[in-house]
Amino acid sequence: MNDPVFVIHGVGIRDEPGFEASVERLGRATGLDLVPVFWGDLGADDRHVDLALPPSGAPGEGAPADGDPVIDALFAPVPSSGPGVLRSADGLPGAVAEEIRRRLSEAYDGAGLREGPDEVLSLVADAWPETRWLSRTDDTALLTETAAALADAVAELDATEGGFGGFGGSGTWDGLRAGPGDGEGRLKALLHRRLRELDRVAGAAIKAVAGRVNHSLRTRCAPGATRFLGDVLVYQRHRELIHARVRERIAAVDPALGRGPDRPVRLVAHSLGGVISVDMATAAEPLWTSALVTFGSQPAYFHLCDPRGGQLPPYAGPVTLPPSLGGWTNLWEPLDLLAFAASRVFRLHDGSAPVDVPLRHAASAGLWTHSAYWELPEVAESIARAMA
Template sequence: MTVDAHARPPGHLKDPAFVIHGVAHRDRDDFAREVAALQDAAGVELVPVFWGDLGAQEEHIRATLPSTAALRRYPADEGLRDGTPVPQDPGAPPLARSALLDHGPTALEPAARLTAVEAAVREQYASPPADSGLRAGGPPSSAPAVEDVLELLREEWPRTEWLCHADDPALLAEVGHALANAVSDTADIAERAGEPLDDSYDGLRATAPEDGRLRALVRRRLRDLDRVAGAAIEAVAGRLNHLLRSRLGPATTRFLGDVLVYQRHQAKIHARVREAIDAVDPALGRGPDRPVRVVAHSLGGVIAVDMATASAPLWTSSLLTFGSQAAFFHVCDPRGGQLAPYAGGQGVTLPPSLSRWTNLWEPLDMLAFAASTVFRLHDGSTPVDVSLPHAASDGLWTHSAYWSLPSLAEAIATAMGHAHAEDGALG
């Protein structure tokens, strides 16, 4: 299926907007269908610019990826580790556990983690929730003193495998609440059953706490909570590992493959874009009197910016990019043409051949980058960065999810319509 650029419905803008795809597009007809759907939704005539046949050869990419079957050679309790010992500081958590539980510079210090649990125990002792089954106003009178519970907590805490490395305040608070509830519930049940709980009885107030039921209860509940936390983290880690290998890995590899091809065959791909524009009107984009409008995804945005800022530029009245990396590439390796290297501060001034730029990004798209912090338009304003809402149904690989988002069609209608109005005013 193709879109006939010359068969323009009545009422559509005089010149169409050209859509340049990004990485991993290999089917011309599928791309044309995506563009046709966007055209219907946006109400703007769109012409697909296909260059996927010039992209990376990906039929053998999977041969370069580690096999998931190899993971099954190692014991289940190794988690994400590959069976090879990893040098670590004494007492440091295993590498996978540290990666899963460490939240960076804002993480709680080890002492603060235990303090957070202790505070939650005290809080629960002071005001248990109404639906907890405990007596109103606090734990039962036979419950052990909170300081006794905290003393045993401090002794058992270093023996936990997962919790002592966790630094999420909500998780630590729930651990403290659950531990306090377990102690109070046990005391409440014993009291209601008429069990003696004086100091002569080896109960929750045992004279030898190292042998008593309180110590056993704290140890058992803390270890239960530790196992639950560990099982939950391992389950998430396993799914994440599978996702990284089965979806994110190949997708990222295709991205890198197309980037490498573009760096080597930039002229061929630019020529393909120029051919698509010339097929509509050879005068388009040749000067400021007939600029083009461009919509570009991913690496297509890099292509569009490179062409609009080249020494012999593609004059562009409005550019809309989504999930694109133009700013990232320019910061890492200056693109040349009419662009100066990025040196911080006010950003790089774009030439007048790129009049307007709207840049869309999705929060979980790891291949999407901001434009306004690196570039300035010729009139002193900045490109407009717009965050699109994340849909849970899109999962974690959202780089290709833009095409079906209603907000993309709305953004195209706004950006391209605004550019047309300005072109008409200039004319």
């Protein structure tokens, strides 16, 4: 087949040369003749959208300060009960109590341990409410590692201070319980100091992660989401105008393309471009499409929420697509909140389901992955395979 494949972009695209460059790179990766279909000039006017976004901190401030709404949202107080928040008799998270008991039992196995770790648990429980970060998490891995560090610190000090009557000698806490002269026992001082240190380390790590999350939310996710909403609103009101632009671009290559089953068109579409493609392929006067590849797209979600009309009935079980849409491959990235599956909502005319293809997450994409598809090798491979 020598006819080109037309590429329809999604939301937030206003840079026509930039879009054409992305299509050109994708064409080299797929080995196909790809023709860009630009409609961004008909989309929402988002020049001043930042005025509607909540203010964020100044660039370069680093980790968010205490009281930052991102930290408060990520680390709300841990509930008193529920999955993963079981408490020991001392009031400690279950993961902490269990790991301290296990570690100390292993460290003093066969050494005549008489009192058990109850006093350690009691001292840790006394200091636990004073922690700022550890007391606000129910993450089992973090709590277990914290408990392991506390238990190991006790065992190490007892080993080095064995002459003072630690477990290595008398089998009691007497040596570690003895105060250094100020009335505070060594064991209590050790545990409280180490718990404060671990809490500071946890806090620093949490702030670093929250800072990156905050930056990504403010600089990428929030503007991207608002532009998505803006273009969706414009498309719902001016659907015919955008459809006319697509048909005009196709007709400029060949007026017969897409006009009937003998000359169907092939489409690749991102995001809202996938909704445009499905709407046009299933319209009362359809754009006949032999192969469609969508990525990061929402046709199924839109049809469930607001039936698209044309030849598509409202959902009452899988919706059968007309023969004017011959084949459909739908790609989605796991962290893309604007990407939806199609195979459980639609059926092709031959009874088969559209092919849903989950993609791997690229760490370099960050949290806003809706624009990451263009450079993923799996996208190019799927397009080449679907259009073969």
